[in-house]
Amino acid sequence: MKLYNTLTRKVEEFTPINDKRVKIYTCGPTVYSFAHIGNFTCYVYWDLLVRTLQLEGWPVDRVLNITDVGHLTSDADDGEDKMEKGAKREGKTVWEVAEMYMGDFLENFHALNMVEPTDICRATDFIKEDTQLVDALYEKGYLYDTTDGLYFDTSKFPKYADFARLDLEHLKAGARIEFSDEKRNPSDFAVWKWIRDGEDHAMQWEYRGRMGYPGWHLECSTIIHEKLGEPIDIHCGGIDHIPVHHTNEIAQTECAYGKKMANFWLHNNFITIEGQKISKSLGNVYMFSDLEEKGYSHMDYKMWVLQGHFQSERNFSFEDIAAAKQRLLNYRNFAALRWQKEATDMSEVRKAMMVQLENNLNSAGALAELDKSMSTNVPDEEFVKFLDDAFGLKIAESTPDISDELKTKIEKRFKAKKEKDFATADVLRDEISDEGIALLDGADGSIWQYAE
Numbered sequence: 001m002k003l004y005n006t007l008t009r010k011v012e013e014f015t016p017i018n019d020k021r022v023k024i025y026t027c028g029p030t031v032y033s034f035a036h037i038g039n040f041t042c043y044v045y046w047d048l049l050v051r052t053l054q055l056e057g058w059p060v061d062r063v064l065n066i067t068d069v070g071h072l073t074s075d076a077d078d079g080e081d082k083m084e085k086g087a088k089r090e091g092k093t094v095w096e097v098a099e100m101y102m103g104d105f106l107e108n109f110h111a112l113n114m115v116e117p118t119d120i121c122r123a124t125d126f127i128k129e130d131t132q133l134v135d136a137l138y139e140k141g142y143l144y145d146t147t148d149g150l151y152f153d154t155s156k157f158p159k160y161a162d163f164a165r166l167d168l169e170h171l172k173a174g175a176r177i178e179f180s181d182e183k184r185n186p187s188d189f190a191v192w193k194w195i196r197d198g199e200d201h202a203m204q205w206e207y208r209g210r211m212g213y214p215g216w217h218l219e220c221s222t223i224i225h226e227k228l229g230e231p232i233d234i235h236c237g238g239i240d241h242i243p244v245h246h247t248n249e250i251a252q253t254e255c256a257y258g259k260k261m262a263n264f265w266l267h268n269n270f271i272t273i274e275g276q277k278i279s280k281s282l283g284n285v286y287m288f289s290d291l292e293e294k295g296y297s298h299m300d301y302k303m304w305v306l307q308g309h310f311q312s313e314r315n316f317s318f319e320d321i322a323a324a325k326q327r328l329l330n331y332r333n334f335a336a337l338r339w340q341k342e343a344t345d346m347s348e349v350r351k352a353m354m355v356q357l358e359n360n361l362n363s364a365g366a367l368a369e370l371d372k373s374m375s376t377n378v379p380d381e382e383f384v385k386f387l388d389d390a391f392g393l394k395i396a397e398s399t400p401d402i403s404d405e406l407k408t409k410i411e412k413r414f415k416a417k418k419e420k421d422f423a424t425a426d427v428l429r430d431e432i433s434d435e436g437i438a439l440l441d442g443a444d445g446s447i448w449q450y451a452e
């Protein structure tokens with residue numbers, strides 16, 4: 001299996017470090033507001049990754065974190081805490097805000113029929129472990145204290161710029177000077193923030209005799225250390241995470257534990273909506289509830305995502321999701337043939353689809369192979385299960401066989417039509433249609449299909 005690895009900027013052959021299980025970490029959401037449909041594209045791609053690995057015969061240990069503390073509105077360690085901001089906006093406590101949006105995130109995550117992660121970890125459950133990581137960095141001399149917090153001195157990690165190919169000189173020239181001039185280098189970042197006099201911050205913990213809270217990047221290093229152990233096989237996140245968040249995760253982990261963090265790094269690109277950036281001011285921050293209102297399900301959305309590639313910028317339009325909905329219906333009706341005709345041997349199709357998926361998760365290519373095969377093939381239950389294993393589109397469960405009664409009615413209608421008793425045929429067709437079933441007439445019978 002080949003994957004594009006941000007670490008080397010190359011498509012590389014993937015093999016697990018431990019040939020029995022694949023360790024994956026995917027950076028999760030900050031739960032301070034509702035996630036929009038753009039935020040969820042990555043989880044569909046990472047679900048495809050997990051499913052493809054499983055089809056390759058490799059069990060996966062996958063950890064997803066939920067950021068419920070310490071993520072500032074800016075990457076530069078200034079700005080408000082996103083959680084505090086959400087709480088103020090809604091007149092709730094930060095804990096209530098976290099609970100509500102985490103609930104909403106997980107509801108959508110499950111509705112998207114994702115393979116359940118081995119662990120879903122909340123950042124606030126790892127504060128003690130966070131402080132142990134800070135201790136380790138402190139003892140090794142990577143940190144310095146400022147009025148704002150404990151900062152990581154990036155000049156002490158010579159590889160700091162490598163991952164994101166950062167131009168540190170350029171960064172220095174363009175640097176804003178924040179909180180006086182205590183920061184030694186523009187790229188230095190807080191691993192632990194102090195609560196300053198008069199500062200209103202609901203989430204705080206005692207550490208080194210003072211109250212404070214973890215820097216945003218810390219939780220991922222901590223949770224990976226606790227739950228998976230370095231190095232992991234694959235670390236996933238958005239491309240926006242490359243220059244700061246992931247660069248800082250690598251610095252913390254490699255300096256604290258002296259081990260490589262991850263062998264492969266996968267980064268998903270962004271989506272635009274009707275050609276524009278997703279933003280509140282443009283009024284295009286669509287949630288799943290907006291899609292539902294227009295008649296599109298979580299599975300229609302997932303189908304739309306799978307038509308693209310995690311590395312490509314995508315543009316979402318309602319025209320395109322309408323086409324994706326139709327395509328998914330076509331697959332379901334292909335699956336419905338398993339109740340009506342004798343199955344053909346689809347092992348070559350399955351192989352061709354796997355070749356595409358193994359090629360850097362080319363789901364679009366795999367779906368094209370499926371499309372090519374459909375006019376001449378009939379799937380069996382096993383092939384339909386393979387489709388669900390690969391894509392998680394709930395094809396099997398959404399295409400049950402119809403009742404014997406309905407089947408008899410379909411036969412009666414066909415017979416009536418053949419005998420030119422069109423009045424009877426039309427009445428029966430309407431009754432069948434009321435059950436959500438459409439008919440395709442052939443020479444010696446009708447094929448039934450789901451109408452939606």
Ligand code: AMP
Nearest residue numbers: 038039041238239240269270271272278
């Ligand atoms: P935000 O809460 O807006 O910071 O978004 C959280 C994460 O979701 C970001 O770090 C991105 O990786 C991802 N994300 C945000 N907007 C988009 C988008 N339009 N398309 C794909 N991913 C996005």
Ligand code: ZN
Nearest residue numbers: 027220245249
């Ligand atoms: Zn992370």
